[in-house]
Amino acid sequence: MAKDACCGQAPHNGLGLCTAASSLCGDRGKYVFWDPYHPTERANRIIVSQFVAGSLDYVSPMNLSTVFEMDARFA
Template sequence: MQRLYKLGARRVLVTGTGPLGCVPAELAYYSRNGECAEELQLAASLFNPQLVQMIDQLNTGIGHIAFIAANTNQMNMDFISNPQAFGFTTSKIACCGQGPYNGVGLCTPVSNLCPNRDEYVFWDPFHPSERANRLIVQQILTGSNAYMHPMNLNTVMALDSRA
């Protein structure tokens, strides 16, 4: 990341991993009752705090905030833990796919397709739906320190406009 700074980048948003063990693809292969794959979730829970630590070290070394971390794992886990609170009907089944949880293969013309993609957290076996992505972007812009470190994008833009 220091290479980016040396090349002239002054603000870099770095996203953490998503909920690796909770995507429909992993549910299709490892889940019996819709539970997330524990080992992959552990990997994500270890990586994201280390990302924040690295961001802090880089910013300290540079002497100002150039790198910002987005905790996309927590953003997605909020949807997965309580999809109805965000207007979704399911966080287990992909809108487009095949097999259990629509988690097998890619989204193709022969896939199962949901009637309303806005009700699904996941578009395909791996990726959030457009609506989920819009909610994630909203957190990147205005989210608290639980989601953005050391600050959200609106705060960064406000600081930059004063400079």
């Protein structure tokens, strides 16, 4: 879910830190944010995949795979 955090308080779990008093989601793999500040592991994996192999719509002027490829040619 993009509008709710997995762990927190108040509407959308958008306040406070994740504590024993927090409401907790059932499947954190379906959430973008763990708490109001931190992305979930799944969200981080998506972000990193865009840095490494994403299109120029998201990473400019080139992704890391292109940088590594260029570096290997000149090594």
